[in-house]
Amino acid sequence: MNKILSNVVIHxxxxxxxxxxxRSSKSDELIRRKLSKYHENDIADAIKLLDKDTRIRLxxxxxxxxxxxxxxxLEDTPEYIEEFMTExxxxxxxxxxxxxxxxxxxxxxxxxxxxxxxxxxxxxxxDAKDDVCLIYSxxxxxxxxxxxxxxxxxxxxxxIKEAMKELVAQAEENDNVNTIYVVDDNNIYYGAxxxxxxxxxxxxxxxxxxxxxxxxxxxxHEKMSECIEDLKDYSEDSIPVLNKDKEIIGAITSSDIIxxxxxxxxxxxxxxxxxxxxxxxxxxxxxSMKKRLPxxxxxxxxxxxxxxxxxxxxxxxxxxxxxxCFQSLILDMxxxxxxxxxxxxxxxxxxxxxxxxxxxxxVLKEMRIGFxxxxxxxxxxxxxxxxxxxxxKGKPVHYAxxxxxxVGVSLLLAMLISSLIGVLTPMFFHKIKIDPAVASGPLIxxxxxxxxxxxxxxxxxxxLIGMLHITG
Amino acid sequence: MNKILSNVVIHxxxxxxxxxxxRSSKSDELIRRKLSKYHENDIADAIKLLDKDTRIRLxxxxxxxxxxxxxxxLEDTPEYIEEFMTExxxxxxxxxxxxxxxxxxxxxxxxxxxxxxxxxxxxxxxDAKDDVCLIYSxxxxxxxxxxxxxxxxxxxxxxIKEAMKELVAQAEENDNVNTIYVVDDNNIYYGAxxxxxxxxxxxxxxxxxxxxxxxxxxxxHEKMSECIEDLKDYSEDSIPVLNKDKEIIGAITSSDIIxxxxxxxxxxxxxxxxxxxxxxxxxxxxxSMKKRLPxxxxxxxxxxxxxxxxxxxxxxxxxxxxxxCFQSLILDMxxxxxxxxxxxxxxxxxxxxxxxxxxxxxVLKEMRIGFxxxxxxxxxxxxxxxxxxxxxKGKPVHYAxxxxxxVGVSLLLAMLISSLIGVLTPMFFHKIKIDPAVASGPLIxxxxxxxxxxxxxxxxxxxLIGMLHITG
Numbered sequence: 044m045n046k047i048l049s050n051v052v053i054h055x056x057x058x059x060x061x062x063x064x065x066r067s068s069k070s071d072e073l074i075r076r077k078l079s080k081y082h083e084n085d086i087a088d089a090i091k092l093l094d095k096d097t098r099i100r101l102x103x104x105x106x107x108x109x110x111x112x113x114x115x116x117l118e119d120t121p122e123y124i125e126e127f128m129t130e131x132x133x134x135x136x137x138x139x140x141x142x143x144x145x146x147x148x149x150x151x152x153x154x155x156x157x158x159x160x161x162x163x164x165x166x167x168x169x170d171a172k173d174d175v176c177l178i179y180s181x182x183x184x185x186x187x188x189x190x191x192x193x194x195x196x197x198x199x200x201x202x203i204k205e206a207m208k209e210l211v212a213q214a215e216e217n218d219n220v221n222t223i224y225v226v227d228d229n230n231i232y233y234g235a236x237x238x239x240x241x242x243x244x245x246x247x248x249x250x251x252x253x254x255x256x257x258x259x260x261x262x263x264h265e266k267m268s269e270c271i272e273d274l275k276d277y278s279e280d281s282i283p284v285l286n287k288d289k290e291i292i293g294a295i296t297s298s299d300i301i302x303x304x305x306x307x308x309x310x311x312x313x314x315x316x317x318x319x320x321x322x323x324x325x326x327x328x329x330x331s332m333k334k335r336l337p338x339x340x341x342x343x344x345x346x347x348x349x350x351x352x353x354x355x356x357x358x359x360x361x362x363x364x365x366x367x368c369f370q371s372l373i374l375d376m377x378x379x380x381x382x383x384x385x386x387x388x389x390x391x392x393x394x395x396x397x398x399x400x401x402x403x404x405x406v407l408k409e410m411r412i413g414f415x416x417x418x419x420x421x422x423x424x425x426x427x428x429x430x431x432x433x434x435x436k437g438k439p440v441h442y443a444x445x446x447x448x449x450v451g452v453s454l455l456l457a458m459l460i461s462s463l464i465g466v467l468t469p470m471f472f473h474k475i476k477i478d479p480a481v482a483s484g485p486l487i488x489x490x491x492x493x494x495x496x497x498x499x500x501x502x503x504x505x506x507l508i509g510m511l512h513i514t515g
Numbered sequence: 516m517n518k519i520l521s522n523v524v525i526h527x528x529x530x531x532x533x534x535x536x537x538r539s540s541k542s543d544e545l546i547r548r549k550l551s552k553y554h555e556n557d558i559a560d561a562i563k564l565l566d567k568d569t570r571i572r573l574x575x576x577x578x579x580x581x582x583x584x585x586x587x588x589l590e591d592t593p594e595y596i597e598e599f600m601t602e603x604x605x606x607x608x609x610x611x612x613x614x615x616x617x618x619x620x621x622x623x624x625x626x627x628x629x630x631x632x633x634x635x636x637x638x639x640x641x642d643a644k645d646d647v648c649l650i651y652s653x654x655x656x657x658x659x660x661x662x663x664x665x666x667x668x669x670x671x672x673x674x675i676k677e678a679m680k681e682l683v684a685q686a687e688e689n690d691n692v693n694t695i696y697v698v699d700d701n702n703i704y705y706g707a708x709x710x711x712x713x714x715x716x717x718x719x720x721x722x723x724x725x726x727x728x729x730x731x732x733x734x735x736h737e738k739m740s741e742c743i744e745d746l747k748d749y750s751e752d753s754i755p756v757l758n759k760d761k762e763i764i765g766a767i768t769s770s771d772i773i774x775x776x777x778x779x780x781x782x783x784x785x786x787x788x789x790x791x792x793x794x795x796x797x798x799x800x801x802x803s804m805k806k807r808l809p810x811x812x813x814x815x816x817x818x819x820x821x822x823x824x825x826x827x828x829x830x831x832x833x834x835x836x837x838x839x840c841f842q843s844l845i846l847d848m849x850x851x852x853x854x855x856x857x858x859x860x861x862x863x864x865x866x867x868x869x870x871x872x873x874x875x876x877x878v879l880k881e882m883r884i885g886f887x888x889x890x891x892x893x894x895x896x897x898x899x900x901x902x903x904x905x906x907x908k909g910k911p912v913h914y915a916x917x918x919x920x921x922v923g924v925s926l927l928l929a930m931l932i933s934s935l936i937g938v939l940t941p942m943f944f945h946k947i948k949i950d951p952a953v954a955s956g957p958l959i960x961x962x963x964x965x966x967x968x969x970x971x972x973x974x975x976x977x978x979l980i981g982m983l984h985i986t987g
Contacts (some may be wrong), residue, residue: 052732082729084749119748211715220711221693221752238710239692243683257554260524275777276591277556278770280693280752297769298750304773305747308780309862315787316858317851331884335855336891342851343892346844347899353840354908361836368825371964372818374843378850379789379814379960383807386788390781412803419808420815427819436826488851492843 057081061089065097071104078105087116091123099130107135111142114151124154128163137166145174145192146299177292186270187263189303190284190293193217196224199233199254203244210241221280224291225254231289234258260285263292271303272393311393314480315386317342338484345489352493356500362514365436366503369428369450370496376420377457377495381487384409384465389480392473406466413462417455425451445513449506453499460498461491529553533561537569543576550577559588563595571602579607583614586623596626600635609638617646617664618771649764658742659735661775662756662765665689668696671705671726675716682713693752696763697726703761706730732757735764740865743775783865786952787858789814810956817961824965828972834986837908838975841900841922842968848892849929849967853959856881856937861952864945878938885934889927897923917983925971932970933963 064077078086090098090113102110117124128136128151140148140163152160152175164172174192181187195213197206206223214220223236235258236250244253260283261270274282274295284293317338360367391397391405425447432443468487469479507513536549550558562570562585574582589596600608600623612620612635624632624647636644646664653659667685669678678695686692695708707730708722716725732755733742746754746767756765789810832839863869863877897919904915940959941951979985 052734080729082731082749084731085729116748116750214711214715218709218711220714237690239686239690242692243686257552257557259554259556262524275773276588277554278588278773280769297752297773301747301750301769301773301776305776305780308777308784312780312784312787312858312862315784316854318855318858328880328883328887331880332887335852335884336888338855339848339851339888339892340895342847343844343895346847347896347903349847350840350844350900351903351907353843354837357836357840360832360839364829364833364836365826367832367839367842368822368829370839370842371825371846371968372815372822374846375814375818375821375850375960375964376811378847379811380807382788383790386784386790390784408800408803411800412807415800415804416808416811420811423812423815424819428822431819431823435823488847492847496843 057085058089058092061086062092074104083112084116087113107138108142111139115143115147118150121154124151128155133162133166137163141167141171145178148175149178184266186261186265186267186284189299190295192293193219194294195220196291199225199227201250203246203248203250206250224283232285232291267303271307274300311480317484349492353496359500359504373453373457373495373499374492377461377491380458381461381465381491384462385483385487388466388469409462409466413459417458421451421455424454445507445511449502453502456498457495460494464490529557530561530564534564546576555584556588559585579610580614583611587615587619590622593626596623600627605634605638609635613639613643617650620647621650656738658733658737658739658756661771662767664765665691666696666766667692668763671697671699673722675720675722676718678722696755704757704763739775743779746772783952789956821964825968831972831976845925845929845967845971846964849933849963852930853933853937853963856934857955857959860938860941881934881938885931889930893923893927896926917979917985921974921979925974928970929967932966936962
């Protein structure tokens with residue numbers, strides 16, 4: 044067999060190869076050997092395609108350690124977790140959980156029934172159980188709930204040689220070795236050592252010289268969403284997590300950060316689209332409905348409010364029916380401009396700490412953009428619609444350009460005001476500590492609709508009908 | 516001084532402290548010592564607040580290595596790069612670039628003028644220059660353009676002891692030590708060793724036993740967007756990047772993956788909001804306008820198309836002006852449902868490879884959701900608007916419920932069709948290899964508007980006016 048072919052190229056599906064290995068009735072030893080050529084992530088994908096009996100046989104062949112590693116990769120497809128876990132006896136399942144990083148074990152436990160969870164936790168040995176309980180003691184949005192308890196920690200008074208020995212001893216249990224955390228005699232966080240520096244250090248050097256006392260840390264009770272930008276910026280392999288007494292209780296690794304970035308962005312994305320959270324491909328009809336209904340129902344009621352305002356202009360419409368044609372144009376443009384400003388503002392509010400002065404500058408800039416774009420598009424609408432109404436509808440030129448002028452001015456005003464609303468609404472919600480991505484969407488659509496409708500029909504009523512006496 | 520306070524807690528702004536250190540006229544040595552208590556990321560933030568002269572003095576105090584580390588953190592605020600780089604002489608700047616990881620150097624070079632870039636590259640020493648040119652030889656969306664050339668690589672025939680020695684030798688130059696890549700005698704990728712396994716290995720063990728030959732890899736010419744999901748799923752610290760001959764030419768680290776995830780999601784997010792790309796806080800007015808105008812202009816023309824369709828129903832409106840009140844309600848609801856389906860579909864298409872059968876199931880599910888939500892909201896609109904028109908507008912009950920019935924049925928139909936369009940449009944663009952996130956937005960808004968308008972006014976014309984003879 045060509046050795047090279049056994050490497051795993053990203054972006055290829057190995058599941059079928061693996062299933063073929065398992066379905067062949069080779070000896071356990073041969074299966075183990077063949078499977079060792081595949082990455083655990085690929086084996087995790089493959090076992091989803093197996094029937095229950097083959098899977099149960101496989102768990103025995105693999106043993107607890109290997110099964111634990113494979114189950115750590117189930118996180119992305121949580122819908123399989125409960126099924127797989129119940130295929131193991133409670134004792135076996137608890138053993139598998141003990142072998143996993145505590146945060147991965149929590150991910151698994153989050154996806155089994157309450158009853159099963161209690162049973163599994165009570166069957167775990169004390170150390171692993173304590174770690175799981177520590178992670179569970181934090182709220183979902185706190186750093187502590189995302190951390191791993193798998194890290195290396197040494198005293199700052201050791202020699203280089205002692206430090207290396209301590210590392211080797213701890214590495215058996217904890218495989219996050221890239222950054223070694225350092226505490227002082229009171230067990231208080233002191234700094235961190237880049238493993239590379241320890242490896243290249245000479246025995247006569249002092250440990251102190253390679254400890255980075257400026258290494259960043261984070262508190263377990265802090266909110267993930269507030270730290271994520273900074274965690275990203277420091278671009279370290281792992282960041283120590285401290286309790287209130289400055290003792291190290293865990294670590295945030297770069298894969299935790301990847302997950303958090305992904306989650307946070309998915310969340311913003313979903314909310315911008317009017318979903319309460321991101322969809323899963325496999326979730327049921329009602330789960331999907333539930334994520335979409337809140338906004339739709341709110342929008343229905345707000346829309347009824349807009350309808351009653353449009354109702355005020357019923358009279359205008361019955362006198363000058365042609366203006367109805369351009370209502371959707373103005374509303375769509377205003378809506379789009381508002382969404383653009385909203386999206387930009389939310390990302391700015393999330394990403395950076397900006398001062399009051401910067402906020403004001405930002406608002407003014409958004410308004411300038413709205414005005415400039417409005418002026419351009421309003422002028423285009425004035426000219427193009429004027430020509431269209433004259434030629435296609437066969438109306439007199441002064442009538443056509445009066446109508447298109449009304450559309451153009453309304454576009455400019457609606458786009459200017461929509462930019463302002465699109466930037467002020469999320470800022471307001473951010474100020475009063477409500478997630479702007481959730482709250483802003485339907486409100487902005489509605490306010491923009493109202494502004495656009497009132498501007499447009501108001502202008503038509505006052506200028507076209509009232510002053511120019513245009514009807515029909 | 517309390518030692519502990521010198522650690523860097525995430526999510527705190529140290530810039531002012533650092534600036535204070537620099538502005539005080541202490542000796543160079545004292546400044547160096549004080550600055551060593553801060554993280555390079557924080558120093559990078561701080562130097563933005565300094566005046567040019569202080570900064571130039573600082574570069575001298577810090578030296579080339581430290582300056583290079585700090586400049587690696589400028590990536591997030593590229594607007595400062597050109598200014599800072601020109602404060603150094605070409606020779607100094609080239610020295611700084613040589614000390615950086617090649618991919619970080621490329622990030623810096625991307626943000627200076629063409630002329631300056633050529634000058635800097637020509638002043639770099641051969642090794643560093645070659646690395647930079649290698650990265651530049653790949654397209655922006657190819658893996659090769661994101662990789663670092665900083666990795667450790669050893670032969671698979673070494674003993675454990677030799678491997679450790681080789682690691683220490685290479686670690687001086689390359690600090691990505693967490694995963695050691697392994698090649699065979701022909702310099703072809705063979706596998707990888709987890710540094711932890713090498714550290715805990717006994718001298719009598721064979722290196723072969725700790726090499727993971729199933730370690731995943733990726734080709735330099737592959738597209739980042741196509742690999743990102745897999746790179747994430749394997750959750751390894753770094754992934755080797757191979758050329759066509761299967762030789763290792765670089766590595767993708769977890770911070771590269773974090774950046775790529777962030778970029779990809781930001782892109783989708785921006786496009787959903789009708790922006791061609793994500794905004795920067797600091798960019799100019801015209802840059803911001805340019806990102807927003809393409810969609811707005813397209814939407815203006817499409818909106819004119821919708822207007823001319825509404826024009827067909829001018830007659831209906833002049834006979835039954837009250838129905839105009841509910842146009843925005845129906846269009847907003849249809850638009851929102853379409854955006855929800857669009858957003859969900861784009862994420863599904865990006866995230867997963869799904870089969871034709873799964874696609875069909877997905878379309879059917881979206882339609883079921885659209886129908887169920889439409890039925891619920893249509894019924895609510897029927898009842899509530901009926902009551903509203905009777906009580907507030909003082910119209911007869913049969914008139915009120917005929918109008919609200921027309922609104923309710925239009926809502927149901929518009930929401931059903933919008934779901935279908937919201938899922939089919941991105942699938943179509945995906946099929947013909949056009950980015951669905953870019954192309955779908957304005958088209959969906961327009962089609963949904965058209966469908967909603969035709970359904971609503973059509974129903975009003977045929978049923979209300981034609982069959983029930985309701986006018987006024």
